[in-house]
Amino acid sequence: MLVNPAGGQRGAHRAAETVLAHLAAAGWDAEPVAGADTAGTLALARDRVAAGVDVLAVVGGDGMVHLGLQAVAGTRVPLAVVPAGTGNDFARALGIPRGDPAAAARLVTHGTPRAVDLARVGERWIGTVVACGFDALVTDRANRLRWPRGGSRYTLAVLVELTRLRPLPFRIRLDGGEVPEVELDATLVAVGNTAYYGGGMRVCPDADPYDGELAVTVVEGAGALRLPTILPRLYNGSHLSHPRVRTYRARRIELASAGVFAYADGEFVGDLPIVVEAVPQAVEVLLPG
Structure with a gap:
């Protein structure tokens, strides 16, 4: 589960706690991942994806979704999004619940995987x-x-x-x-x-x-x-x-x-x-x- 490396976003941290509580109740093992900065967080996320995980969950806004896409696009690992940012436009477009971390958290364990197009500029994957x-x-x-x-x-x-x-x-x-x-x-x-x-x-x-x-x-x-x-x-x-x-x-x-x-x-x-x-x-x- 990716969380904002910058910290200081209380809404995102509360949403992350909701996700962790849901996963624990469902019997899932979850590892929060946050590096010292964006590059460090992405490197950790790519390592986890390469090692083999069932889901990469992202808690935050569109910037955090963007970070998560760089780690999972082109792989078999699905992305779960728990909106907790200012815009949340990727979630808005795909019908992911906004303003309800518990509902979004349930998608981690019970969501339906669907293949979604992305845009790409060079090596950068873009969702919106x-x-x-x-x-x-x-x-x-x-x-x-x-x-x-x-x-x-x-x-x-x-x-x-x-x-x-x-x-x-x-x-x-x-x-x-x-x-x-x-x-x-x-x-x-x-x-x-x-x-x-x-x-x-x-x-x-x-x-x-x-x-x-x-x-x-x-x-x-x-x-x-x-x-x-x-x-x-x-x-x-x-x-x-x-x-x-x-x-x-x-x-x-x-x-x-x-x-x-x-x-x-x-x-x-x-x-x-x-x-x-x-x-x-x-x-x-x-x-x-």
Whole structure:
């Protein structure tokens, strides 16, 4: 069971205690794993997976799920997720109970394994959305803020980044889709394996983690005055009807823009250009039956 190496998250620690109590009652042996840092935790998780375990359980938010995916993707070991973070968007997309650690804990022992697609950038496995442009800047800003806590950090980060906003020139190449290449000025580009990011924003409403493809959402050339009229619509998916929003589908997407970086699952991925690929049935996840 992976727990946050940074510590200090009381909700995650309480959820971990709930999982351990459930596993003990069910007669399972469980080993909490937390290294000194993220790299150390991942190394320990990979060692346990290689040695042979029945399940790798992850207690935390999307960042911890991202860490767990690096250890189990491409193996026969299923992933169980106990949401205990700020966004929990991977769990949201797959119907894993949020706000109920006991219900999520029962999936460790009684969940139904299902093969789920992932996205991949280089050697990095991604469960939710690869974001670049405004949304990546917001995530980067929010990760560096120490106040306020919770979802309010993202609200403050949005307000700060809006004051610095400008559309950026992107080149987007799409393999396996109807449109092979797009060049345009964009404020936001998101490539989704699943629909949600940012704590419930349906940025890629058509993303389906079982269809072997990725969904791409592009907000074209919206500046600081226009973008705030689009952002609230991300929560219900109605932004797709906005004239500044374009959508595409592809199995492989190349994103290029000078001086732009990408985030995925709330974690820094790297500077553009990057290639995002769909990997069908890359991981087994224990889900409600």
